[in-house]
Amino acid sequence: MEVVQKLDSITDAVEGVGTNIVNAYNQGQASEEKREILRRQERDNDKFDKALNKLRDELLSTNEASVNLSQGSRQEPHPGTCTWLFNDSRFKKWIDEKTDTPILWLCGAPRAGKTVLCTAAIDHVKEKRGTESTIYAYVSDSAEFSPSQLLSNFALQLLDNLRKCKSCLHEPIDLQQFIGVSRKDDKEREKLVSHLIKALPATYIFLDGLDGADHYTVRQNSMSLASYERGRPEQNMKRVLNFLCILTEQYSPKVRLWCSSQFDSTRRRAWMSNYEKLTLDFQLQLDDTKSDIVNYLLECIESTFPSLGRVKIFRPLLLQVIKIQGSFSWARLLHDEIEQQPDTKSLMRLLEDEKLPGSINKYYEKHINRIKYRERGRVEPALWKIVLSLVMYAKRPLLKSEIIEAIAILRTESGDLDPDYKPRDDSVLNACHPLVKIITQRGEKENDPIITLHDGGVREFLEGSLELRSDHHTDDELVDAGIFRDTCIRYLTQPKYEKFLKKIDTGTFKTWETNEDIISHKFLGYCVKYWHQHFDTPSAESPPEAEFKKVKKFVESTHFATCVQVQSLVVEGHFAHRIDDITDQAASTKRVFPNWLLKSELFRQYSIFSSEWSELLQSGLTSNLNGELDRCIWMSLGHNHFLSSLPCRYESFIFATKETEASNSSRCWIQKLSPNHEYITSCYFNTLK
Structure with missing residues (x-):
């Protein structure tokens, strides 16, 4: 009996050891499976990051200027202004999670502060929904615009947002399929934007300056050999806007679209006819912005002249703001003017009703006359005129370094650019202030800012000066x-x-x-x-x-x-x-x-x-x-071709009925580049004696 009990205890012990072994084995298997899952996730993350970086670099290399402009075109609201927007019932309805109007169309008078409001709305959304929730584009009237640029711009911002919220994605996203999209047509860019928006938890799209398409001229990149047709910026904008509306409708309510433009009911109806039920109209009125402008100016006065009370100067300021229909550009210029006053007497004279300029153009004229007086007697054309002409007629925003070299070559009498004619940085930046603005870039070009016209009002003023010049004399032209x-x-x-x-x-x-x-x-x-x-x-x-x-x-x-x-x-x-x-x-x-x-x-x-x-x-x-263009066999183009006499590294000849001088070379050498650019096929032909 005792032996049986011992055997039973031994059996139980063996079974326990077996169970422990099995459990340990299972735990080991589970741990290995966990490690394999982690390794797989790490590989997937690495693959995702590489594809994202490659795609981003590719888009950035072909779209850098317009991206920098969009980043720099934000006009930050003055502290304490624009807060009324967040309590407005129209804005609240648009931003509500269960909204049935995911598209908001903000319209207002020129220079009424639409871009400032757009910036305030972006910051508000980022605060409420997260920094990875917004994408923004400003259609500048000083830059060339194409649908591919705008789509690439949006795609870049969406990729950055995707990186920020990678951990909250519900399913893996394949970016490898879009590598090379910058060399493809706009349909592929649209697919990329749609793919990214679908993956992200929420996206608020801000498209500011829709009326900017009226001011610049877009030239079609490619053309038929038989004909050439000028591009139509308004059609381009309508096409991009329609694509964004489709996305908003398809992915609502997690996608919202903000559009802003000047008053134009015809355009609004024509462009949004298919999305009327989804669109909320927001007309910016003087009553909305009046107090913001007055407080902005009064704060400037208080900081410049602390001893001066508000009571004396409130009325003329308020009346003038009403007179100029709430122009933030006018307020900005008056702000600069206030800061330049030497004493309170000068300030009070400036703020008298009859002394305040009644229009933005009168301010521009005043500043131009100051610039002319400062530059009188100097070399022609004057520096201010060169800078204004360059930024006015540029096909894309210009960098400070580009403008400096342009000025130098224009003033170099002959030969190569004379570096002694390069103007100082500060003289270029201040030549046309405040008609131009400086946009600081990020990264390597931080010290080489973009210089462009301050806003569409400056462009209209300069265009108007061309129409009013006397007898079409170029001396009277501002540009x-x-x-x-x-x-x-x-x-x-x-x-x-x-x-x-x-x-x-x-x-x-x-x-x-x-x-x-x-x-x-x-x-x-x-x-x-x-x-x-x-x-x-x-x-x-x-x-x-x-x-x-x-x-x-x-x-x-x-x-x-x-x-x-x-x-x-x-x-x-x-x-x-x-x-x-x-x-x-x-x-x-x-x-x-x-x-x-x-x-x-x-x-x-x-x-x-x-x-x-x-x-x-x-x-x-x-x-x-x-860059090895001397590999081109120029003579093969024919004797009458205007490029046929360019230097070539190879001896070549052309078959013709006319006798030609015999070649002194002992052989003819021809090279062919492989499709993948990795090797060259060389052929040698001995010259017949």
Whole structure:
């Protein structure tokens, strides 16, 4: 009996050990499964981060200027202002989680503070919903606009938001499928934006300055060889807005759309006819902003003249604000004027009813007259006129460094740019204050801000001055488009660009004679991309003979070949063509000449060259053969081609009925670049004796 009991206890012990072993094994398996899950999550996160960074860098490289402008175009509200908006029933209805009107359309008079309100609304939403919940775009009237730019801009912000709230995503998101989207059409960008918005928990879209499409001119990037049609910014804006409305309707209520523009009932009805039930109209009235403007000015007075009470000056300020219909731009200029008063007597004289300018244009005139007086007797054209002309007619916002080089080349009498003519930074920044504004950038370009017109009112004022000038004398003009034309041509025809740039390595190119790295040539990138647009004429009519000869001389010179070389390096997608399957020729090509040259023999010849050599020209900045235009066999284009005499590293000949001089070379060498740009096929032909 005792033996049986011992055996039972041994059996129980063995079973216990077995159970422990099984439990330990199961725990080990579970731990290993956990570790494998964590490793898989880590791999997925790493893959996600790499795809996100690659996609972001790709979009940023093709859209940097417009992104910086959108980031810098925010106009921060003055402390204590705009708070009325958050208590307004219309805004509350739009922001409510169960709203049936996810689209808000804010309209108001010019310079009534719509952009400031938009910024205040963005900050309010970020505070309530989180920093990853908003995306914003300001359609500037001083910049070129295209749907692809705006969509890329939104996609960049959505990618940043996705990074911030990666942990709250309900399901994994595949970004790898969108790599290369910057080289595709706008439909692919729309798919990317839609994909990101679907993944994010909430998105508030702010589209400010819809009326900005009326002021700038957008030129179509590509064109048919048979015809050229000017782009229509209003149609572009309507198309993007329609896409955003579709997204808002599809993903409501987690997506909201804020639109702001000047009063325009016709446009509002035409653009939003399919979304009336989803749209909440918000008309900005004087009563909404009057107290904000007055308090803003009174605070300025109190800080400048602490001993002066509010009672004496409240009435004239209030009356004037009513008179000018609540213009924040007017208030900003008056703010500067108040700070410049030396004593309270001067201030009181300024604030008398009859002394306050009754319109924003009168203030602009006052400042222009001050600038003219300050610059009198100096070199012509005056610095202020050059800066105003450059920022007025620029096809995209200009950097300070670009403006400095443009001024220097314009004042250089002949030859290469003389650095002694470069103005000081502060003289450029202050030349036209307060008609221009400075937008500080982020990152590497923090010390190279964008300089642009302060707002649409300045553009309207300058355009009005052109219509009112006496007898069309250029001396009376505040701006002159000819300044930009001269600047571009002078810059591109500097002697140092007479020869192809020499390649030091894949990313370094220098001029032959002066041995300057072109990365230090700040204005070069703008000139090679946009020079031709500054020579466009209305309806493509012929320009004055002097300008015709100037452009023709440049195109037929070796300077133009260097221009093409730089385009191949820095203008992404410039040589991407749609090739005809039958003729193997370009069915469309980027526009590189003024619109009045598009039916010329020069353009036909250029189209042949660009389609023949587009593969090499598309190498970009990082490919092994980038910028090596001396690989083009120019003679193959024909003796009559305007590029046929350019230097080539290969000995070449052309079959012709006319006898030609025999070559001294012992063989002919031809190279072919592989489709993936990784290797070269070389062929040698012995010369027949």
